[in-house]
Amino acid sequence: MALASDAxxxxxxxxxxxxxxxxxxxxxxxxxxTYELIxxxxxxxxxxxxxxxxxxxxxxxxxxxxxxxxxDDRKAGWWDECIGPGKPIDTERFFVVSLNNLGGxxxxxxxxxxxxxxxQPWGPEFPPxxxxxxxxxxxxxxxxxxxxxxAAVIGGSLGGMQAMRWALLYPRRLRHCIVIAAAMxxxxxxxxxxxxxxxxxxxxxDFEDGHYLHAGKVPARGLALARMVGHIxxxxxxxxxxxxxxxxxxxxxxxGGDEPVEFQVQSYLRYQGSRFSDxxxxxTYILMTxxxxxxxxxxxxxxxxxxAFEAACCRFLVLSFSTDWRFPPARSREIVDALIAARREVSxxxxxxxxxxxxxxxxxxxxxxxxxxxxxxxxxx
Amino acid sequence: MALASDAxxxxxxxxxxxxxxxxxxxxxxxxxxTYELIxxxxxxxxxxxxxxxxxxxxxxxxxxxxxxxxxDDRKAGWWDECIGPGKPIDTERFFVVSLNNLGGxxxxxxxxxxxxxxxQPWGPEFPPxxxxxxxxxxxxxxxxxxxxxxAAVIGGSLGGMQAMRWALLYPRRLRHCIVIAAAMxxxxxxxxxxxxxxxxxxxxxDFEDGHYLHAGKVPARGLALARMVGHIxxxxxxxxxxxxxxxxxxxxxxxGGDEPVEFQVQSYLRYQGSRFSDxxxxxTYILMTxxxxxxxxxxxxxxxxxxAFEAACCRFLVLSFSTDWRFPPARSREIVDALIAARREVSxxxxxxxxxxxxxxxxxxxxxxxxxxxxxxxxxx
Numbered sequence: 001m002a003l004a005s006d007a008x009x010x011x012x013x014x015x016x017x018x019x020x021x022x023x024x025x026x027x028x029x030x031x032x033x034t035y036e037l038i039x040x041x042x043x044x045x046x047x048x049x050x051x052x053x054x055x056x057x058x059x060x061x062x063x064x065x066x067x068x069x070x071x072d073d074r075k076a077g078w079w080d081e082c083i084g085p086g087k088p089i090d091t092e093r094f095f096v097v098s099l100n101n102l103g104g105x106x107x108x109x110x111x112x113x114x115x116x117x118x119x120q121p122w123g124p125e126f127p128p129x130x131x132x133x134x135x136x137x138x139x140x141x142x143x144x145x146x147x148x149x150x151a152a153v154i155g156g157s158l159g160g161m162q163a164m165r166w167a168l169l170y171p172r173r174l175r176h177c178i179v180i181a182a183a184m185x186x187x188x189x190x191x192x193x194x195x196x197x198x199x200x201x202x203x204x205x206d207f208e209d210g211h212y213l214h215a216g217k218v219p220a221r222g223l224a225l226a227r228m229v230g231h232i233x234x235x236x237x238x239x240x241x242x243x244x245x246x247x248x249x250x251x252x253x254x255x256g257g258d259e260p261v262e263f264q265v266q267s268y269l270r271y272q273g274s275r276f277s278d279x280x281x282x283x284t285y286i287l288m289t290x291x292x293x294x295x296x297x298x299x300x301x302x303x304x305x306x307x308a309f310e311a312a313c314c315r316f317l318v319l320s321f322s323t324d325w326r327f328p329p330a331r332s333r334e335i336v337d338a339l340i341a342a343r344r345e346v347s348x349x350x351x352x353x354x355x356x357x358x359x360x361x362x363x364x365x366x367x368x369x370x371x372x373x374x375x376x377x378x379x380x381x
Numbered sequence: 382m383a384l385a386s387d388a389x390x391x392x393x394x395x396x397x398x399x400x401x402x403x404x405x406x407x408x409x410x411x412x413x414x415t416y417e418l419i420x421x422x423x424x425x426x427x428x429x430x431x432x433x434x435x436x437x438x439x440x441x442x443x444x445x446x447x448x449x450x451x452x453d454d455r456k457a458g459w460w461d462e463c464i465g466p467g468k469p470i471d472t473e474r475f476f477v478v479s480l481n482n483l484g485g486x487x488x489x490x491x492x493x494x495x496x497x498x499x500x501q502p503w504g505p506e507f508p509p510x511x512x513x514x515x516x517x518x519x520x521x522x523x524x525x526x527x528x529x530x531x532a533a534v535i536g537g538s539l540g541g542m543q544a545m546r547w548a549l550l551y552p553r554r555l556r557h558c559i560v561i562a563a564a565m566x567x568x569x570x571x572x573x574x575x576x577x578x579x580x581x582x583x584x585x586x587d588f589e590d591g592h593y594l595h596a597g598k599v600p601a602r603g604l605a606l607a608r609m610v611g612h613i614x615x616x617x618x619x620x621x622x623x624x625x626x627x628x629x630x631x632x633x634x635x636x637g638g639d640e641p642v643e644f645q646v647q648s649y650l651r652y653q654g655s656r657f658s659d660x661x662x663x664x665t666y667i668l669m670t671x672x673x674x675x676x677x678x679x680x681x682x683x684x685x686x687x688x689a690f691e692a693a694c695c696r697f698l699v700l701s702f703s704t705d706w707r708f709p710p711a712r713s714r715e716i717v718d719a720l721i722a723a724r725r726e727v728s729x730x731x732x733x734x735x736x737x738x739x740x741x742x743x744x745x746x747x748x749x750x751x752x753x754x755x756x757x758x759x760x761x762x
Contacts, residue, residue: 188621188646189613195647196609199654203602205586221584228577229610232570237706240569246677263674265569266576273580293644296627325618325706 008084009076010042010067010091015107018144024102024137027130033116037141038107039063039099042083043091045145048381052147053089054138054174055079055098056155056162059230059288060280062106065098066091081363088371093380094151102137103129103287111283112213124210124283131158131295135165139173151378152176156360157327158288161295164335167312168297176378178317178371181324181360183331184297184305184338190326193233194289197226201282210283219282224273226285231272236323236356240265298338305338316346317374319367321359347374390457391423391448391465391472396488399525405483405518408511414497418522419488420444420480423464424472426526429762433528434470435519435555436460436479437536437543440611440669441661443487446479447472462744469752474761475532483518484510484668492664493594505591505664512539512676516546520554532759533557537741538708539669542676545716548693549678557759559698559752562705562741564712565678565686565719571707574614575670578607582663591664600663605654607666612653617704617737621646679719686719697727698755700748702740728755 017038024032040063045052055065057078066083068076083089083096100108103126111126142150153174155163160182167177186194201207204222208215235243244265301308316339320332329350339346351367353359359367398419405413421444426433436446438459447464449457464470464477481489484507492507523531534555536544541563548558567575582588585603589596616624625646682689697720701713710731720727732748734740740748 185627187618188625188627188644189616189618191625191627191644191646192609192613192621192650195644195650196606196613199609199651200581200606203585203606225577225581225584225606228573228580232573232577235570237568237570240573244569244572246566246569246572263569263572263576265572269573269576270580 008086009080010084012071013040013042013064013067013069013077015040015063015069017107018141020137020140020144022140024133024140026127026133028128030127032102032109032127035102035109035137036107037099037102037109037137039097039141040065040067040077042066042096042098043094045095045147046381049147050149050151051093051380052095052097052142052145052150054142054150054153054166055083055089055096056134056138056153056159057098057101058155058157058159059292060227060276060285061159062104063098063100063108064106066096078361081361082368082371088368088375089154090372090375094375097141097145097147099138099141101134101288103284103291105281105284110281111210111287112281121213122283123213126283126287129287129291131161131165131291132169134162134291135169138162138166139170142173148173150174151380152178152375154178154180155182156180157182157357158292158295161292161297164297167314167316168308171311171313174314176317176374177312177314178319178374179332179335180319181321181327181332181357182335183327184335185295186293187331191293193229194293197229198286198289200225200229201286207282210286212282218277220274220277223277223280223282223285224270227276227280228269228273231269233326234357236325236354238323239355239358242354244268305334306341309339309342309344312342312344316344317371318346318348319360319370320350321353321355321357321367322350323354324357324359326357389465389467390461393452394421394423394445394448394450394458396421396444396450398488399522401518401521401525403521405514405521407508407514409509411508413483413490413508416483416490416518417488417494418480418483418490418518420478420522421446421448421458423447423477423479424475426476426528427762430528431530431532432474432761433476433478433523433526433531435523435531435534435547436464436470436477437515437519437534437540438479438482439536439538439540440673441608441657441666442540443485444479444481444489445487447477459742462742463749463752469749469756470535471753471756475756478522478526478528480519480522482515482669484665484672486662486665491662492591492668493662502594503664504594507664507668510668510672512542512546512672513550515543515672516550519543519547520551523554529554531555532761533559533756535559535561536563537561538563538738539673539676542673542678545678548695548697549689552692552694555695557698558693558695559700559755560713560716561700562702562708562713562738563716564708565716566676566680567674568712572674574610575674578610579667579670581606581610582667588663591667593663599658601655601658604658604661604663604666605651608657608661609650609654612650614707615738617706617735619704620736620739623735625649686715687722690720690723690725693723693725697725698752699727699729700741700751701729701731702734702736702738702748703731704735705738705740707738
């Protein structure tokens with residue numbers, strides 16, 4: 001149902017909710033008795049059910065990856081550049097599933113949901129999650145949709161970590177694994193930025209030790225700061241320079257003048273921060289950054305990435321971006337080296353792009369062309 | 382008066398305070414009627430008074446650059462690696478002056494000082510400062526010490542910006558200008574990090590719009606966050622990796638376990654943040670980051686760095702460090718290119734160093750050797 005105005009859009013989409021009654025045992029040992037996952041689908045599942053693609057979202061993402069929820073919607077889903085008729089993830093061939101992860105705050109069960117045991121929001125009592133918990137819950141969703149084996153599991157950033165974990169945990173349930181702008185584990189610098197983000201949230205007096213919903217508050221200042229820090233790491237120095245430079249929003253840089261002037265980049269960051277704090281749950285942000293911190297693909301394989309990838313049997317596409325300093329190309333090359341040493345089939349490309357980590361969301365011609373070409377040769381009935 | 386235990390130390394030092402009664406007109410147009418500058422000196426001023434070196438400090442620095450204040454002092458001054466007998470800034474040849482800048486919080490007049498007009502702390506009413514204000518106040522200090530012309534003005538980071546401004550504002554009052562790990566202006570990414578730091582401070586409820594001293598409070602959480610953000614940018618990704626990796630301070634990264642584990646880098650950052658918030662004034666931090674933001678060496682020279690440096694007549698040494706991503710080598714090369722185009726004498730070296738921006742404080746052999754060799758050929762009577 002494409003909008004008349006854009007034949008390359010998946011058009012209007014309506015999220016659906018899957019309810020799960022079978023308890024899910026989490027990596028932390030706790031059990032989630034019931035939970036819901038909100039998701040969207042684009043394209044049609046074929047009779048052989050071999051054309052399904054799972055899209056895994058990144059830190060602050062959600063299920064709404066493509067199309068619009070209403071004709072008035074000003075913005076399309078977060079990966080609309082890559083999902084649609086004729087786009088790299090071509091909805092004329094593939095049936096695409098995009099969900100909000102467990103622990104999220106966009107409709108799936110998470111810290112802002114009601115804890116059935118207390119009738120109150122879970123808040124900080126929501127169990128900590130690991131990337132593998134998301135993978136297991138996504139496998140349940142696949143079961144519910146009648147999908148035995150994904151044509152591909154695809155993700156950028158934290159989504160790429162889920163895709164890799166899928167390849168190790170359910171090797172027979174995916175044929176292709178596409179890992180974009182990701183890493184096998186965080187660097188100390190990555191950990192440090194996440195720590196600052198959490199500290200910003202937790203030191204906001206309105207955080208109330210995580211019980212802000214109960215107190216009728218929102219740690220908006222802390223969330224905004226966390227987002228500002230994150231946002232800087234998503235953009236390259238070059239991208240910021242070309243986007244903002246030292247342009248002023250107001251005032252003058254003349255020597256005199258007692259009033260502080262404002263650079264464009266300052267007001268942009270403040271806007272991004274405040275918009276985020278209006279829409280994101282603080283406990284979810286903490287939970288997701290901790291899942292990122294603790295992700296370590298090869299840990300239980302004797303810290304040997306080659307041994308880890310020997311558990312996989314799908315084919316891999318790995319993509320990185322030249323100016324990404326959050327997960328730089330060197331991190332992707334480590335993945336590729338381990339895959340080759342494990343004798344797995346892998347294609348790799350490092351895309352020249354000015355946009356830093358955010359490049360994976362952008363319509364960069366070589367990126368889209370490679371992504372499309374790879375998926376075109378994925379067989380479907 | 383070297384300590385017996387370290388013949389290469391300047392030994393015990395005692396800060397001195399210079400009081401200035403002649404009003405200082407600031408770049409913002411406001412006038413500071415009186416002010417004090419706290420400073421230390423190392424070595425002896427010779428009879429010709431041509432062996433004096435001015436050391437300019439960086440964002441969170443102060444006057445205590447070398448030696449110890451008492452025999453019990455556990456830490457020496459912040460640039461003790463570079464200042465002392467036989468060290469690059471050799472106190473057997475040079476008379477070194479190191480001050481706390483105006484607006485600082487270590488003894489010079491600043492926002493935490495008493496405003497004579499009100500009898501209360503200046504707080505946020507302290508006038509905003511520009512790098513040129515520091516240079517003018519440092520020139521007054523030179524007058525008070527009887528120094529007509531510095532053998533060299535030296536600084537790293539924000540200190541390097543002061544050294545460059547000296548060369549343009551007082552071309553006849555310095556013979557050498559040493560600019561280490563600096564830039565002619567901040568990039569958008571630099572501005573962004575400073576904005577996050579200020580937002581962290583200003584959104585702390587204990588900031589009280591800058592009147593925290595009057596309210597008997599300290600915006601400790603905000604200051605700690607600001608320092609954490611800054612600290613990440615001072616270290617390279619590599620330096621963090623080799624210093625911390627993903628080492629745990631406590632707990633275990635086992636899949637199970639409900640308690641959050643703590644990485645070394647997290648506790649390190651928290652420690653740095655909390656130590657800083659115990660010792661630094663929030664209004665000073667805001668003032669200094671704004672001076673950094675607004676610094677733009679060539680702005681009043683038609684945005685032409687070549688025209689700017691044509692105002693200088695001293696010789697220059699420019700040094701940068703390979704993994705410095707706050708002020709990367711490319712920023713130093715812009716300085717060098719402009720100096721060459723302006724037909725000024727300049728030596729440049731890019732030092733291979735793993736330590737990021739902090740490298741300028743570290744005893745890196747090639748750095749110390751070059752720094753020493755350059756200063757050895759600076760003539761003194």
